[in-house]
Amino acid sequence: MIIDCKGEQLILSKERAIYWPVKKMLIISDLHIGKSAHFRKSGIQVPDLVNQTDLQRLTALMSEFNPDNLIVTGDMFHNNFNSDANGFMHWRQRFANLKVILIKGNHDTLKNEDYEALDIEVHQKELLLWPFRFIHDKPVEPDEYYNITGHIHPGVIIYGKAKQQLKFPCFYFGKHCAIMPAFSVFTGLKILDAEQGDCFYAITPAKVIAIKA
Numbered sequence: 767m768i769i770d771c772k773g774e775q776l777i778l779s780k781e782r783a784i785y786w787p788v789k790k791m792l793i794i795s796d797l798h799i800g801k802s803a804h805f806r807k808s809g810i811q812v813p814d815l816v817n818q819t820d821l822q823r824l825t826a827l828m829s830e831f832n833p834d835n836l837i838v839t840g841d842m843f844h845n846n847f848n849s850d851a852n853g854f855m856h857w858r859q860r861f862a863n864l865k866v867i868l869i870k871g872n873h874d875t876l877k878n879e880d881y882e883a884l885d886i887e888v889h890q891k892e893l894l895l896w897p898f899r900f901i902h903d904k905p906v907e908p909d910e911y912y913n914i915t916g917h918i919h920p921g922v923i924i925y926g927k928a929k930q931q932l933k934f935p936c937f938y939f940g941k942h943c944a945i946m947p948a949f950s951v952f953t954g955l956k957i958l959d960a961e962q963g964d965c966f967y968a969i970t971p972a973k974v975i976a977i978k979a
Contacts, residue, residue: 767967767974771939772897772912777831778937778967778974781823782947784914785831789895792833794824795902795916796841796948798873800850817850820950821857828861836864837893839916839946840871840902842886851876858884869893871902871917908942919948921955922966922977933957937967937974 767778777785784793797820827833843851858866867887868874881888892901899911903918922936935947938958945958947969960966966977 767976769939769967771944774897779827779830780969780972780974781827782935782949782969783827784937784946785827785833790832790834791837792827792831792835793837793839793900793914793946794949795839795946796871796919796950796953797824797838797843798841798948798950798953799843799854817853821853824857824949825860828864834865835867837867837869837900839869839900839914841873841916842868842871843874843876851880855884867893869900869902904943904945913943914946915943916946916948918945918956918958919953920945920958920966921947922968923957924968924975924977934968934970936969936977939965939967 769776769778775787777787779785782794785791786793799817799820862885865887866885867889868881869889869892878888889900892899894900894911897910897912899905899913901913901915904913904915920936920938921933922938923931923933925931933955935955937947938945940961941963958966968975968977
């Protein structure tokens with residue numbers, strides 16, 4: 767789905783990503799590399815297939831859009847460098863010419879040398895690319911930049927006949943802030959309270975669907 771945001775054309779992908787064509791930039795959030803391995807270390811048997819599936823989807827997006835840049839608006843990693851992170855290292859080598867930019871989230875606690883080894887440009891707080899601010903969690907006070915964030919894994923409920931309801935991950939676009947869906951499939955969903963004029967874009971298995979608040 768193609769939308770206009772602050773005069774810029776953005777493509778919303780059902781693979782939980784935004785593509786900004788004029789910048790040749792793919793934008794994702796909350797990849798949480800290492801989360802499944804973190805749970806396995808704690809004795810909870812989450813299959814490694816979770817991490818592999820996320821990287822396969824990311825590879826498919828590389829083929830679809832051929833971006834020059836990949837921005838991750840926080841929580842690219844899930845705490846420690848573990849076996850899942852080793853899998854990402856192989857992925858990174860495959861796309862060595864891709865510029866990867868991370869705006870740190872609360873789970874991004876790798877050592878500086880780990881990011882350097884993966885050739886990831888790290889921003890501690892935010893990245894400003896007019897008209898957007900890329901940041902993990904939205905600022906308290908709005909300003910002239912439109913914020914593109916992650917962190918809360920937004921979801922939306924679609925109601926059908928006979929009181930049926932389905933819950934989907936979504937893109938949220940409000941007056942001052944957009945919230946990205948979590949890229950990883952191994953995350954929960956937070957249903958947001960909408961204000962008048964807000965736009966939700968539900969991510970169904972087939973396509974992205976616009977829903978007005």
